[in-house]
Amino acid sequence: MIRDITIGQYYQTKSVIHRLDPRVKLLGTLLFIIALFSYKNPLGYALGIAFMCMVIKLSHVPVKFITKGLKGIMMIMCITVVINLFLTAGTPLISFWKITITYEGLAMAVTMIIRLILLIMGSSIVTLTTTPNNLTDGLEKGLGFMKVFHVPVGDVAMMMSIALRFIPILLEETDRIMKAQLARGADFENGNLVKRAKALVPVLVPLFVSAFRRAGDLAMAMEARCYRGGDGRTKMKPLVYKKRDAVAYIILFAFMVLSIFLGRWSVITGFFNNIYLNILK
Amino acid sequence: MDIVKADNLVFEYIRRDDEGNPVDVTTALDHVNIDVKQGEFVGILGHNGSGKSTFAKHLNAILYPTEGTVIVDGMNTTDESRVWDVRSTAGMVFQNPDNQIIGQVVEEDVGFGPENLGVPTAEIWSRVEESLRAVGMLEFRYKSPGKLSGGQKQRVSIAGVLAMHPKCIILDEPTAMLDPSGRKEVVRAIRGLNDVEKMTVILITHYMDEVVHADRIFVMDKGRVVMHGTPREIFSQVEQLESLRLDVPGPTRIAWELKKKGIPLPDGILTCEELVKEIQKCR
Numbered sequence: 001m002i003r004d005i006t007i008g009q010y011y012q013t014k015s016v017i018h019r020l021d022p023r024v025k026l027l028g029t030l031l032f033i034i035a036l037f038s039y040k041n042p043l044g045y046a047l048g049i050a051f052m053c054m055v056i057k058l059s060h061v062p063v064k065f066i067t068k069g070l071k072g073i074m075m076i077m078c079i080t081v082v083i084n085l086f087l088t089a090g091t092p093l094i095s096f097w098k099i100t101i102t103y104e105g106l107a108m109a110v111t112m113i114i115r116l117i118l119l120i121m122g123s124s125i126v127t128l129t130t131t132p133n134n135l136t137d138g139l140e141k142g143l144g145f146m147k148v149f150h151v152p153v154g155d156v157a158m159m160m161s162i163a164l165r166f167i168p169i170l171l172e173e174t175d176r177i178m179k180a181q182l183a184r185g186a187d188f189e190n191g192n193l194v195k196r197a198k199a200l201v202p203v204l205v206p207l208f209v210s211a212f213r214r215a216g217d218l219a220m221a222m223e224a225r226c227y228r229g230g231d232g233r234t235k236m237k238p239l240v241y242k243k244r245d246a247v248a249y250i251i252l253f254a255f256m257v258l259s260i261f262l263g264r265w266s267v268i269t270g271f272f273n274n275i276y277l278n279i280l281k
Numbered sequence: 282m283d284i285v286k287a288d289n290l291v292f293e294y295i296r297r298d299d300e301g302n303p304v305d306v307t308t309a310l311d312h313v314n315i316d317v318k319q320g321e322f323v324g325i326l327g328h329n330g331s332g333k334s335t336f337a338k339h340l341n342a343i344l345y346p347t348e349g350t351v352i353v354d355g356m357n358t359t360d361e362s363r364v365w366d367v368r369s370t371a372g373m374v375f376q377n378p379d380n381q382i383i384g385q386v387v388e389e390d391v392g393f394g395p396e397n398l399g400v401p402t403a404e405i406w407s408r409v410e411e412s413l414r415a416v417g418m419l420e421f422r423y424k425s426p427g428k429l430s431g432g433q434k435q436r437v438s439i440a441g442v443l444a445m446h447p448k449c450i451i452l453d454e455p456t457a458m459l460d461p462s463g464r465k466e467v468v469r470a471i472r473g474l475n476d477v478e479k480m481t482v483i484l485i486t487h488y489m490d491e492v493v494h495a496d497r498i499f500v501m502d503k504g505r506v507v508m509h510g511t512p513r514e515i516f517s518q519v520e521q522l523e524s525l526r527l528d529v530p531g532p533t534r535i536a537w538e539l540k541k542k543g544i545p546l547p548d549g550i551l552t553c554e555e556l557v558k559e560i561q562k563c564r
Contacts, residue, residue, distance in 0.1 A: 165385050
């Protein structure tokens with residue numbers, strides 16, 4: 001049961017998006033998110049959706065896989081919709097009992113939904129197309145400038161990749177400890193929430209003990225292999241920009257320019273606002 | 282020339298109470314003298330708590346001597362400025378394969394050591410390839426370490442140390458957590474390193490049959506070296522080994538029992554073939 005957990009799930013296939021430099025993808029996600037929150041009219045969102053569709057198409061990842069990530073935030077989406085629908089003041093659309101739905105509320109709810117969905121899709125497409133290792137490499141190199149402020153970027157990246165490497169090992173260990181406890185009559189399935197939480201304590205204690213022991217062993221093994229922090233290390237697989245990365249940057253730049261132009265230009269925004277006002281009348 | 286030389290090495294674990302006053306002193310190593318020459322295969326045997334792992338950690342500058350000195354390739358391990366040179370000269374393989382593999386792909390793990398040493402990228406690749414080939418793991422280079430068997434993982438660990446181009450490789454009970462077939466493949470890889478690559482090997486273990494082919498053996502007990510000699514010299518003293526709670530290899534044991542019953546066999550038979558030959562001579 002515990003093995004179903006997949007963190008930073010990666011979908012293995014061959015595509016341009018998979019082969020892109022992780023730095024491009026990270027910066028791309030950041031820009032995409034900024035763009036999403038700067039749109040002022042529907043044309044901007046249409047552009048965002050179109051861009052997302054293009055990336056998904058290029059990535060060769062089945063849409064089903066990407067929408068799976070949306071299930072996790074279903075609850076948040078529902079709450080957002082409800083709050084926006086019922087609690088936005090403005091021109092009433094429908095009114096019953098004590099509840100009023102306004103035009104503004106409806107527009108706000110739709111906007112929020114589109115934003116949230118695009119946000120989750122945008123970030124999950126990065127983890128789906130980039131191996132965790134590649135991702136940490138990208139973060140290390142992309143945030144390299146932080147070294148000026150004495151942030152140990154290399155060490156943090158090393159910690160992240162070790163953490164990722166130990167997830168399956170620790171899951172296996174948890175499974176083993178749980179089975180050992182089950183064999184001695186522990187009950188993890190029955191009882192109320194408090195009871196079940198209590199039953200997990202005898203699992204967590206040995207798990208923590210073993211995790212600390214592993215960490216000690218690993219630290220010793222790393223020192224024996226001359227690990228002395230991120231400085232002065234060379235890379236076996238250094239990140240090098242290729243031609244496709246340059247092309248991706250150009251496309252990103254074009255997307256940003258278009259976003260600012262279409263999504264924020266007063267003429268277009270004004271045009272949509274006029275339509276909107278006509279509906280209200 | 283001695284690549285490793287421990288001279289009157291003493292190491293004490295000191296337990297302190299809350300105020301920092303020593304309450305209990307355990308002497309883990311008690312005046313140990315061990316020297317290893319370039320190209321040698323040395324076995325260090327001992328039961329649990331004999332101090333053999335503590336000794337190994339001294340060779341890699343993970344622990345420092347309380348008294349005495351440890352010299353690795355002319356460098357004193359207590360010389361702080363040379364710590365990383367010591368560690369890259371004397372590579373170390375540990376017991377638990379899961380806790381010493383850092384990479385998420387076999388080849389990346391092997392590249393970890395050279396990366397730390399600041400080796401240029403192109404050379405890292407050639408070192409990784411040559412090290413994996415030396416332990417017969419080249420075909421698994423793109424695999425995730427989690428998918429390998431214990432013996433394979435341990436061979437990857439050995440390759441990871443080899444890629445640092447050490448002059449000497451120390452293996453601290455590398456087979457203790459493996460099944461018999463895993464043990465065999467690791468021991469075969471270690472012997473290959475010594476025979477083919479002329480690598481100096483220090484193998485620490487409590488399985489006697491793994492050091493039958495060693496050039497010299499040191500037997501440790503309670504922090505002291507109690508026996509020292511070639512495998513033949515050591516294994517002919519069956520009674521003393523048993524008093525140290527060490528198991529003698531099967532053929533040696535049979536020969537010894539037969540000799541006790543009056544069959545004229547020589548001392549220190551190590552392998553099955555030898556035993557068969559000697560028995561045939563008796564007829």
